[in-house]
Amino acid sequence: MALQPPPAGPDFTRGDGLLPAIAQDAATGEVLMLAFMNAEAYAETLATGRAVYYSRSQGRLWRKGAQSGHVQEVQQIYLDCDADAILLKVVQHGPGACHEGYRSCFFRRVTPAGLEIAAPRTFDPNAVYGEET
């Protein structure tokens, strides 16, 4: 196996400049969500200590919790071996990360009979959100 130099940071030359970022609850290990970051979102996350993503659908930075107050305080950041995926250990403020009203976006479990809701709703999204989560 050829030796490769260790990465200096996320490799935003990959994935058309958008790398997947996992937000994991720093205390419980629960995976809260997956979103994408561009270099600007990553830099702002480092600078502010709050998770900032890049919204592919809206084509702009997505400061998680800007509207809802459900910010993600970043405690640690890890990169994977290829430096093209990012893992954030976060403190999720508020009742949840998901715009559908759940603590984790991964609230649907695959079963032989189809998808089932596998977690309780923790808040009413209609009371919280317009378009910014």
Add this chain to the structure above:
Amino acid sequence: MALQPPPAGPDFTRGDGLLPAIAQDAATGEVLMLAFMNAEAYAETLATGRAVYYSRSQGRLWRKGAQSGHVQEVQQIYLDCDADAILLKVVQHGPGACHEGYRSCFFRRVTPAGLEIAAPRTFDPNAVYGEET
């Protein structure tokens, strides 16, 4: 917020047919790796109960552990709210998921001084791998 019908399964019309898939240790919650799945990889994962990804670099299915024996036995699968990200709860067989010889691919932590190795090496990748991990 407009009502949307719940998804029937992963939405492979998104992400050019490749969706990010997180492998998480079912027992400890450790995030082991992130890779991508196409519809065929997802179907084979469901059918076999072992994680199968799609290698973007090699342009073909990637049956995790085919060479190393470090297979991932899938215990549960979750989809996120938009059905465009997949979470696998797995039993990682063997000493680790990472082709660099670590249990998790996320073994590098971001620090103010740069990246640091944050986990012990659990195996010698030279002794295990050619090209299939």
